[in-house]
Amino acid sequence: MSIVLKKENIDPRVKIFIVMCISTLAILINDIKFLSYVLSISILFTVGFKVNLYIVIKKFKRLFQMIFVIVIIQSIFNSEGAILISVFKITLLTDIGLIKGIEYILRMLIIISSALILSTSSSVVLLQGLLKCKIPYELAFMVCIGLRFIPILSEEIKDTFIAIQIRGIDIRKLKLKKKLELVSITLMPVVISTIDKSKKLSASIEARGFRKYLTRTSIYELKFSLKDFILIFSIIVLSSLIVFSYFK
Amino acid sequence: MKKLVNDKFISISNLIFSYKKNNLFNNFNLSLDNNMFTSIIGENGSGKTTLTKLICGMITPNFGNVFIENRDVSKMNLSEVGNIIGYLFQNPEKQIFGESVIDELSFAMKFNGISIDIINGKVEHILEKFDLEEIKDQKCHLLSHGEKQRVALSTIFLKNPKYLILDEPTTGLDVLRKEMLYKLLNNIKNDGVGILMISHDLEFVDKLSDRIIMLENGRVIKDEYCS
Incomplete structure (x- = not known):
């Protein structure tokens, strides 16, 4: 292959x-x-x-x-x-x-x-770029993973607000105090689910032998x-x- | 555009919808009755979930209209749609916000300013109807998938919806839980609530459905009424 x-x-x-x-x-x-x-x-x-x-x-x-x-x-x-x-x-x-x-x-x-x-x-190419700039691999990898989580988080928040509204809550009609209360309640599941996703991701990375070897090669060479x-x-x-x- | 007026509960007319540059629905038309259990089957990516999201107004079509009780969905708020249609997400965790089961059941009513007495009455009724008495004080995040699904479904029923949309409700359920869900949906169906269900479980679909629609690449390739 x-x-x-x-x-x-x-x-x-x-x-x-x-x-x-x-x-x-x-x-x-x-x-x-x-x-x-x-x-x-x-x-x-x-x-x-x-x-x-x-x-x-x-x-x-x-x-x-x-x-x-x-x-x-x-x-x-x-x-x-x-x-x-x-x-x-x-x-x-x-x-x-x-x-x-x-x-x-x-x-x-x-x-x-x-x-x-x-x-x-792409995050793979960006990672290569950061490595060539002498950024430690762990740090560069963290940056790329962090970037990967931004759209996931944004999608989760969007879905959460859709789920709230489809339950018959008209967010626009709520008073500011209620709105803030709603945001604080609803952001919690989003944060928990993101932490859960990151835990699964780290377990998967570990299972695939992350940093087993000191030197890391890539099929993509930057020039x-x-x-x-x-x-x-x-x-x-x-x-x-x-x-x-x-x-x- | 001429307003579509008919006796169908949900009408979709000349719908065009594309994801990025891929045209998923092209001039799609469909009508759904209120007093019927309709199932949508089809392979992954055929547009089943997208169709239900378009019906509820969670996503906007590029062209065409969706009508619920002859009201154009594009002119309705999601909360207005939510008061008519109950939507069960594929992943029930998406729609659970309360800490305990009781908190979860009263969540939407609290924000809609309903008095505590009415909330308590409704919650008690739903706990009994959905057999949730035993787990009412449990933390939602500690519940099993089946229990979470039952809680999510019960919260929908607090609003007495006229129609239900269920996105793959049998996913991750064991035989026993599936049987329980079957009985529950059968009761709901007998109460006269219209249901649109997406499922890959053909046996489950066959047992409950009055109408089965098969989708392929955004097109209806089979539409059969069951006897």
């Missing part, structure tokens, strides 16, 4: 490097204009790696709503700067609060969009191609341009 592993176009190490550069820029920069540039670069790479942004937006709709609510709360509690909106002498929104809110949104979008680049690699070097060069140039212009 032959095992065929589809060779990926771009080396996972390049993807990891791009994500590192973009997310570091997102943390370093505190300026709307420059953060917009970083976001544009991040989206450019995301689209370049053939991530379907429409599906992502649909999937992360709730997360975006949550980010928006956090931004509003963050802006309201920021009293620095000139007042933009106030009600009965209570400051609701200041210019600095608004700027910080927009920066927060941009930063989150950069991190989410850049992280999507990693989702274009840099010209395309990879061009991508590394372009992200270095773009990041340097932004850093120099920002700290100038």
Whole structure:
């Protein structure tokens, strides 16, 4: 029996490097204009790696709503700067609060969009990439397994809320206190089931002789191609341009 | 689109549904009666569970409509559908949230603001009907698969649903438990509640069904009424 592993176009190490550069820029920069540039670069790479942004937006709709609510709360509690909106002498929104809110949104979008680049690699290939970056095998394996659990967890939560509603509970009509109570009750089975799944997975890994041998071989060898070097060069140039212009 | 008005309890008209790029249902039509035990059989991936999820509005079709009592499911909340149809998941653990069996039975009613007296009355009645008295104080996660299934089924009955959808209820049950489930479903059927059951257990299907539908790649290849 032959095992065929589809060779990926771009080396996972390049993807990891791009994500590192973009997310570091997102943390370093505190300026709307420059953060917009970083976001544009991040989206450019995301689209370049053939991530379907429409599906992502649909999937992360709730997360975006949550980010928006956090931004509003963050802006309201920021009293620095000139007042933009106030009600009965209570400051609701200041210019600095608004700027910080927009920066927060941009930063989150950069991190989410850049992280999507990693989702274009399979976990096996990503694991190889992390190993080549001298990350200890156990740690790299843990990261890949962790990534594998994200969609499982999201699916479990989705199913749980469907199961609640099909039992005749209209979540939208519940008061906030009841909603929070419901979330705390329902998240418990999700967490328990995820822990259960991880236990089964670890038992299965052990049964298959995980780390029995010190050296681990792979049928898939990573090699840099010209395309990879061009991508590394372009992200270095773009990041340097932004850093120099920002700290100038 | 012209509203479909007929005497069928569930009507599916011109349904198109695809998973990613695979077209599963293409112009699918089906009607289900309320006073009938209907079984859906078919190999894995033929679209049985997807069909029941489409009926309840858990997933949205690409095109076409599903009507429950002539009401378009796409215009109903899941909770509204849940008050008419009781849905038993393949894995009952998915729909158990209470710590003990009693907590589980009163779970939905508590959140719907029903008074304690009414809850207690209903719970007592259901405990008796589903023979759960002995395990009423037990922790749900410690119950066997069959017991969990019985608890899940009993919680559905607290709402007096007009119709039941059961997704492979015989999976993981031993002969004795299967016989108990048979008696239970037979009683429910005799009470006039319509049932749609997905099963691979042909003997079980044969014993209970008034109508058997066979699916293959999202198409009905056999639709027979049993005598």
